[in-house]
Amino acid sequence: xxxxxxxxxxxxxxxxxxxxxxxxxxxxxxxxxxxxxxxxxxxxxxxxxxxxxxxxxxxxxxxxxxxxxxxxxxxxxxxxxxxxxxxxxxxxxxxxxxxxxxxxxxxxxxxxxxxxxxxxxxxxxxxxxxxxxxxxxxxxxxxxxxxxxxxxxxxxxxxxxxxxxxxx
Amino acid sequence: xxxxxxxxxxxxxxxxxxxxxxxxxxxxxxxxxxxxxxxxxxxxxxxxxxxxxxxxxxxxxxxxxxxxxxxxxxxxxxxxxxxxxxxxxxxxxxxxxxxxxxxxxxxxxxxxxxxxxxxxxxxxxxxxxxxxxxxxxxxxxxxxxxxxxxxxxxxxxxxxxxxxxxxxxxxxxxxxxxxxxxxxxxxxxxxxxxxxxxxxxxxxxxxxxxxxxxxxxxxxxxxxxxxxxxxxxxxxxxxxxxxxxxxxxxxxxxxxxxxxxxxxxxxxxxxxxxxxxxxxxxxxxxxxxxxxxxxxxxxxxxxxxxxxxxxxxxxxxxxxxxxxxxxxxxxxxxxxxxxxxxxxxxxxxxxxxxxxxxxxxxxxxxxxxxxxxxxxxxxxxxxxxxxxxxxxxxxxxxxxxxxxxxxxxxxxxxxxxxxxxxxxxxxxxxxxxxxxxxxxxxxxxxxxxxxxxxxxxxxxxxxxxxxxxxxxxxxxxxxxxxxxxxxxxxxxxxxxxxxxxxxxxxxxxxxxxxxxxxxxxx
Ligand code: SF4
Numbered sequence: 001x002x003x004x005x006x007x008x009x010x011x012x013x014x015x016x017x018x019x020x021x022x023x024x025x026x027x028x029x030x031x032x033x034x035x036x037x038x039x040x041x042x043x044x045x046x047x048x049x050x051x052x053x054x055x056x057x058x059x060x061x062x063x064x065x066x067x068x069x070x071x072x073x074x075x076x077x078x079x080x081x082x083x084x085x086x087x088x089x090x091x092x093x094x095x096x097x098x099x100x101x102x103x104x105x106x107x108x109x110x111x112x113x114x115x116x117x118x119x120x121x122x123x124x125x126x127x128x129x130x131x132x133x134x135x136x137x138x139x140x141x142x143x144x145x146x147x148x149x150x151x152x153x154x155x156x157x158x159x160x161x162x163x164x165x166x167x168x
Numbered sequence: 169x170x171x172x173x174x175x176x177x178x179x180x181x182x183x184x185x186x187x188x189x190x191x192x193x194x195x196x197x198x199x200x201x202x203x204x205x206x207x208x209x210x211x212x213x214x215x216x217x218x219x220x221x222x223x224x225x226x227x228x229x230x231x232x233x234x235x236x237x238x239x240x241x242x243x244x245x246x247x248x249x250x251x252x253x254x255x256x257x258x259x260x261x262x263x264x265x266x267x268x269x270x271x272x273x274x275x276x277x278x279x280x281x282x283x284x285x286x287x288x289x290x291x292x293x294x295x296x297x298x299x300x301x302x303x304x305x306x307x308x309x310x311x312x313x314x315x316x317x318x319x320x321x322x323x324x325x326x327x328x329x330x331x332x333x334x335x336x337x338x339x340x341x342x343x344x345x346x347x348x349x350x351x352x353x354x355x356x357x358x359x360x361x362x363x364x365x366x367x368x369x370x371x372x373x374x375x376x377x378x379x380x381x382x383x384x385x386x387x388x389x390x391x392x393x394x395x396x397x398x399x400x401x402x403x404x405x406x407x408x409x410x411x412x413x414x415x416x417x418x419x420x421x422x423x424x425x426x427x428x429x430x431x432x433x434x435x436x437x438x439x440x441x442x443x444x445x446x447x448x449x450x451x452x453x454x455x456x457x458x459x460x461x462x463x464x465x466x467x468x469x470x471x472x473x474x475x476x477x478x479x480x481x482x483x484x485x486x487x488x489x490x491x492x493x494x495x496x497x498x499x500x501x502x503x504x505x506x507x508x509x510x511x512x513x514x515x516x517x518x519x520x521x522x523x524x525x526x527x528x529x530x531x532x533x534x535x536x537x538x539x540x541x542x543x544x545x546x547x548x549x550x551x552x553x554x555x556x557x558x559x560x561x562x563x564x565x566x567x568x569x570x571x572x573x574x575x576x577x578x579x580x581x582x583x584x585x586x587x588x589x590x591x592x593x594x595x596x597x598x599x600x601x602x603x604x605x606x607x608x609x610x611x612x613x614x615x616x617x618x619x620x621x622x623x624x625x626x627x628x629x630x631x632x633x634x635x636x637x638x639x640x641x642x643x644x645x646x647x648x649x650x651x652x653x654x655x656x657x658x659x660x661x662x663x664x665x666x667x668x669x670x671x672x673x674x675x676x677x678x679x680x681x682x683x684x685x686x687x688x689x690x
Contacts, residue, residue, distance in 0.1 A: 004449060004512050014456060047342045051369050053686045055392025055473060060342050061436070062462070065455035079340035095292030095315050096366045097345055100337050126386055131293050131307050132370035150475065151392065 015069040035074045038165055039085065042074045045161070046084035046108065050101045050140075051091030051133065056118040056151040060088065068154045075161065081105070086113040086164065088157075089141070092120045092127040093134040105141040113164045115145045117157065122146040171236060172205045178241060184413050185404035186553055186563045186626040187239030192246075196255040196280075199232065199245045203260045206234045206241075212538035213261035214240060214626075215635045215652035216268065218275035220301045221246075228252040228277050231637060231650070233624070235540070238559045242624050242637070247277060256282035263538040263657045266364075270690075274300045274372065288365045288689065291316035299373050300648075325351040325359050333671065337366045341675075344685035348674075355670040360663045367689035375649040380406050380480050380617055383646050387636065388475050390651050391687035396422075396429040397629030398636065398651060399478035404563075404625030405638035405649075406480040410618045415609035418482030419564050424495070424602050425474045425483070427595040430630035431502075432461050432473075434588040434595075437682050441585055442513065444676040445522035453509055457502060464498055482612035492603045499596045510589050523582035527665040527677030530579050534661070541632020542591075543658045543681055546584040548577025553628035569601055584680040591630075617644030631684065632658065653687030 035043050047060055063070040064077075078084050081104045093101055105114070116137035119125035124135030137143050144167055147160030169178045169189065176198065178189035193199035203213070215233040222228070227249035234241045245254065256279045257264040268279045269287035276298035289295070293313045298304055307313050325332075330353050337345035347363040371390055375383055387402040388395040400422050407414060414422075435458040442450020462472040468491045469477050470484075477484050513519055529539075531547040544551045552573035554566040561567055574590035576583035622639045632654025641647035658681055665677050 003508065004516075007453065007508060007512065008449065011453065011456065048338060049342075049344050049367075051367055051686075052344070053389045053392040054344055054684065055389065055395070055475070057342055057344065058392060058436075058473065062455070062459060065459050066452055067456070067459050077342060091367075092369055094367060094369045096290045096368055097337065098292075098315055099317065100345065100366070104338055126389055127369045127371070127374060130370040130373065131297075131299055131312070132368050132373075150389070151473075153472065 011066075014066040015072060016067050034162065035165055042076050043086060043161070043165060044076050044078045044084050045086045045088050046078055046081045046104065047088045047090070048081075048101060048104050049090050050097040050137065051094035051127075052118065052120060056090040056121070059151045059154050059157060060090075060117070062154045063157055068158060070158070081107040082109065084108050084112070086115060086161070087141075088115050088117055088161070089137045090117045090121050091137070092124045093137055093140045095132050095134060098134055098140055101140055113145075113167075114141055114143045115147060115160055115164050116143045117147050117160070118152055119148055119150045122148050125150065171238075171241060172209055174202050174205050176202055176243060181242075181408050181624060182411065183404065183408035183623070184419065184564050185408060187561065188242055188408075188624050188626065189239065190242045190244075192244050196245065196253075199230075199243060200255045200257065200260070202243060203232070203234070203257050206236060207260050209236065210535055211236045212535075212540065212657075213257065213263045214538065214540070214633060215637070215650070215656075216257070216264055216271065217637065217650040217652070218271040218277040218300070219639070219648050220275055222249050223302045228275065230254050230271070230277060232257070233635060233637075233652070235538075235633070237557060240624070240626055240635075252277045254279050256280055258282045261538055262536065262660065266660075267656060274298060276301060285321060286318075288368045290320075290365060291318035299370065320363055322349050322361055322363070323359070327353070327358075329353045330358055346685050350671060350674075352671055355672070357666045357669055357671060357674070360666050362659055362663060364659065364685060365689050367686040369690070371690040372648075372650060375646045378646045380615060380644075380646070383649055384479050385476060387649070387651055388478075390690065391653055391684045392473060392475075393433050394429065394629045394631060394634060394653075394684065394687065395473055395475045396425045396478055397627045397634040399476070400426060401625035401627040401634045401636040402638070402649070402651070403478055403480045404627070405623040405636045406615055407623070408625070409621035409623030409638055409640060410615050412481060412613060412615045414482040414613060415611065416564065416607040417486075417609040418611050420602050420606045421483045421487065421611060422478050423565050424599055425469065425477050426627070426629070427599050427602070428461070428465060429474065430595050431592055432458055432465075433630045433682075434592050435461065437679065438509075438513075438585065438588055438592075440679050440682075441523075441581070441676065442519065444679050445519050447516065447519050450509070450513065450519075457505055461498070461502070464494065468495065479612065480615040482610070484612070486611045492606065496600055496603050499600050503593065503596055506589070506592055513585070520582065522673075522676060523585055524580060526581045526669060526673050527680060528578075528580045529661050529665050531577065533664060534579075537661050538657045539632070539661055540657065541629070541654050542584055542587050543632065543661055545573060545575050546587045547579040548575055550575055553626060553633060565602060569598055571598065581676060581680040619644050629654065631655065631682070651687075651690070653684050655683040655685075655688040658683055659688065
């Protein structure tokens with residue numbers, strides 16, 4: 001127990017302010033404040049991998065690490081689309097996932113936000129449209145915000161999520 | 169050269185990759201006999217795919233990669249254009265089951281006997297429409313094929329009190345899609361049947377007609393967490409096909425990237441495994457270390473996962489002495505951090521209670537299922553393509569590094585955790601050794617494509633053995649590329665590992681393997 005506590009203590013708080021694209025530092029809790037102002041509570045996200053290579057998922061996972069501390073900023077990943085305000089969708093949407101994505105979308109209560117993640121989610125990326133791929137997410141469900149990148153960095157994801165909330 | 173005194177004559181593939189021998193089976197019987205002999209000598213079925221050669225005046229061709237003690241044998245079997253039927257190898261190597269079904273779905277090569285259910289084809293295209301045949305007509309203009317729900321025949325299990333729990337394709341966490349069908353009695357898992365293919369996005373068809381450079385970008389995006397392993401295996405295939413040898417410096421830098429990729433994934437998994445056993449501290453600590461690690465990747469290699477860092481002919485960019493020093497310094501920090509965390513993991517009774525005796529597979533099963541990588545080493549098998557074995561010489565630069573393969577014969581989650589810890593330390597040692605002895609030389613040379621040439625690359629990725637087979641067309645573009653993920657073989661092992669355990673242990677067992685969906689669904 002003692003080494004464990006010592007490690008927690010030594011690690012300290014690592015959370016960084018999210019840096020704006022322009023290079024300016026945004027106040028650490030602005031994101032949190034904006035989410036609370038708009039939604040009145042935490043933002044809940046259901047992540048749907050509709051065909052990615054898993055690279056985008058690695059960066060979405062990173063959002064949960066202490067540096068980005070997404071949960072500390074009032075954003076929570078949930079297990080069911082029924083509990084979600086937002087769908088965060090990666091992949092080119094494979095034909096084999098097309099129906100599942102539609103079902104997840106229909107299960108998400110209105111008003112819902114959809115963020116398409118990665119070059120693949122935005123435009124089909126390197127995989128494009130084919131017999132097996134529907135390409136961009138918005139070929140299957142309506143998309144509010146696109147976050148390009150292969151994969152997009154955690155900061156780009158954070159900004160994409162925030163701009164979707166602002167649009168709502 | 170002959171193996172096991174079987175009649176197939178082999179010739180060695182030239183080049184600097186892992187040792188590969190090519191041979192040709194005269195008929196199906198010849199192939200089956202060789203497969204039986206490989207099996208008898210504890211060899212593995214490493215990959216299997218099909219190819220349409222009718223445009224070249226042939227019929228179809230089946231490619232089988234068998235892993236022997238000495239290295240990999242690449243055996244081809246030519247099949248007639250009018251009736252391409254192969255013997256069913258799944259009776260010899262159970263790992264053949266899904267690969268054969270995928271080969272049938274993609275190329276239309278039939279297998280005489282065995283499981284005839286589709287694998288990659290769900291309901292998105294017709295049964296007699298084969299994506300990898302050259303004369304397959306384009307899908308209907310604009311609308312494409314109707315995407316029909318498929319009625320997949322799961323194996324039914326009866327018995328009193330038995331019921332089914334279907335899970336997926338979308339899972340509760342942030343992970344890739346796939347379907348798991350559990351049959352349980354109470355909490356106990358009686359049977360697990362997987363149904364995958366949800367990530368199938370037409371990768372193999374996409375390769376056709378690409379230049380070597382375009383193919384390199386695509387291969388690095390088949391399985392994001394293993395982008396370096398795939399890019400390296402592909403590069404070896406391209407370089408051997410085109411008779412080009414990258415410099416010692418380029419090979420050293422590739423190994424540096426591959427070991428960094430291994431460590432990044434192990435750190436993430438060690439954290440997630442702690443978390444799945446309700447020890448969130450582990451996740452927080454390991455994810456912080458992983459983030460530091462990825463940030464240095466971004467600074468030095470220009471990308472957090474080093475995508476497109478390894479290219480045919482070498483690596484995309486050189487790194488300077490300052491960067492090498494930074495890498496060394498980071499290794500020193502990580503050694504101390506991971507040692508401290510390992511002590512905490514080892515002494516945490518709650519964690520050990522969840523890890524020990526959970527999700528067991530033994531060495532016999534690992535051999536039977538042709539496993540490679542962590543999954544095999546955590547049953548005590550000393551299989552590591554980077555390490556010397558009695559008859560096996562690892563490729564440059566590993567031959568000179570004396571890699572010590574991690575191993576633990578318990579076969580449970582605890583063993584897979586221990587192997588990951590050991591591999592983190594070994595890779596840290598390797599990185600420092602590589603950084604300290606990096607020869608000078610060009611980091612990238614030209615790879616002029618040789619029309620019609622073929623090559624095979626095998627790389628020990630963090631999860632297991634990644635294989636890429638490549639053939640160029642008359643213009644030097646890609647005629648066929650087949651990437652093979654180690655998950656093909658390890659997924660069925662997961663079906664065995666959960667037996668006797670309870671449903672709530674599944675996420676932990678699953679994570680201890682952390683298999684790729686996209687890599688095997690293509
Ligand atoms: S955008 Fe890049 S990282 Fe994301 S799924 Fe596509 S290829 Fe993978």
